[in-house]
Amino acid sequence: MRLRLLAVAAAALVFATPAHAGAPAVSARAYFVVNPATGEVLAQRRAWARVPIASITKLMTIMVALDHAKLTDVVRVQREAADVGESTINLHAGERITVGDLVKGALIQSANDAADALADYVARGNEAAFVRMMNLKASELGLARTHFARPDGLDASNHYSTALDVTRLAEAAMRDPRIRAVVRERTASISGGRRLHTWNDLLGVFGGLYGVKTGHTSAAGWCEVAAVRRNGVTLYTTVLGSPTRSQRNADLAALLRWGISRYRPAWVVDPQRVYLRASVGYGKGKVPIVAAKGAAAAVRIDRPLVERVVAPAALSLPVTRGQHVGEVRVYSGRRLVARRALVAQRAVSRSTRRSTAR
Numbered sequence: 001m002r003l004r005l006l007a008v009a010a011a012a013l014v015f016a017t018p019a020h021a022g023a024p025a026v027s028a029r030a031y032f033v034v035n036p037a038t039g040e041v042l043a044q045r046r047a048w049a050r051v052p053i054a055s056i057t058k059l060m061t062i063m064v065a066l067d068h069a070k071l072t073d074v075v076r077v078q079r080e081a082a083d084v085g086e087s088t089i090n091l092h093a094g095e096r097i098t099v100g101d102l103v104k105g106a107l108i109q110s111a112n113d114a115a116d117a118l119a120d121y122v123a124r125g126n127e128a129a130f131v132r133m134m135n136l137k138a139s140e141l142g143l144a145r146t147h148f149a150r151p152d153g154l155d156a157s158n159h160y161s162t163a164l165d166v167t168r169l170a171e172a173a174m175r176d177p178r179i180r181a182v183v184r185e186r187t188a189s190i191s192g193g194r195r196l197h198t199w200n201d202l203l204g205v206f207g208g209l210y211g212v213k214t215g216h217t218s219a220a221g222w223c224e225v226a227a228v229r230r231n232g233v234t235l236y237t238t239v240l241g242s243p244t245r246s247q248r249n250a251d252l253a254a255l256l257r258w259g260i261s262r263y264r265p266a267w268v269v270d271p272q273r274v275y276l277r278a279s280v281g282y283g284k285g286k287v288p289i290v291a292a293k294g295a296a297a298a299v300r301i302d303r304p305l306v307e308r309v310v311a312p313a314a315l316s317l318p319v320t321r322g323q324h325v326g327e328v329r330v331y332s333g334r335r336l337v338a339r340r341a342l343v344a345q346r347a348v349s350r351s352t353r354r355s356t357a358r
Helices: 054-068 099-107 112-123 127-140 163-174 177-183 245-261
Strands: 004-013 030-035 040-045 074-076 096-098 187-190 194-197 209-217 221-230 233-242 263-269 274-278 287-291 295-300 304-314 324-332 335-344
Touching (some): 030 163, 074 112, 099 112, 099 177, 099 187, 112 127, 163 177, 209 245, 233 245, 263 335, 295 324, 304 335
Antiparallel strands (some): 030 040, 030 233, 221 233, 274 287
């Protein structure tokens, strides 16, 4: 029996869109909310505006430092780093401390002296050379509207980034397991009897949040880039320039809650569903066609999923159970969400009826 292909396309809203679908009002001067797995931008305001980013800068400082140093390397602290002031871990000139402890100091306690000590070590005391390395790395990462002037993030002319670039910087930093392991810690102990405490007030409080970095200066205001994983979806959210620390926390939490609420876990390929029934002729019943296995995903509640089934309308005998006969594909817009093989749910033997010569 000749196979005849049948293509079926159907569109349906997975969830009805709530009336309050818009992003919440926040006080931050710029923000950006994105699903990095799909590239979907859920919300943004002035995401391309060049603004100071304060200690979020330290993500780049650590990335560059770890490109050129090992966590076990020992750094001799220079006086310039020890004297930097503001947020510090009270390093002393001439003190010896590992790169690993300085990384923790810079990322957990946002210590300026730790960041500057790392820059001194990597660039052999030449801060300008280290800053050039930071800007080269920014260019390599495609951070087109970012420029660094200091390794610690203190206010300086010609030191800026954007909500979009900060988010990309955080995504890149979080691909390094050494950084990922540190930014999820609320406290840590390092050499010299130092006890570190994070400035990330939502860490351990907002469910699913696992990094990444805060920042504050008088010019930058209160800033943070955060990564959250909940309900099967990961989101990155950046807020820059909130007026107070408490308002930054409120802005970030509101955007994160809203972003997560845009998604629901769902079976996009149902393992229990019969996608079509293929005929086999000879008076035999049609064969149910099912997915070889299901597929679950976090899907947008405000976007339809389009399902395309490509499989034979008729099958040649014999048919074996589990025989691959086609494919189901599920799309959100142009993005392929899932694809699964379609198989015969039951076997059908070859017909034994023979024609008789007359």
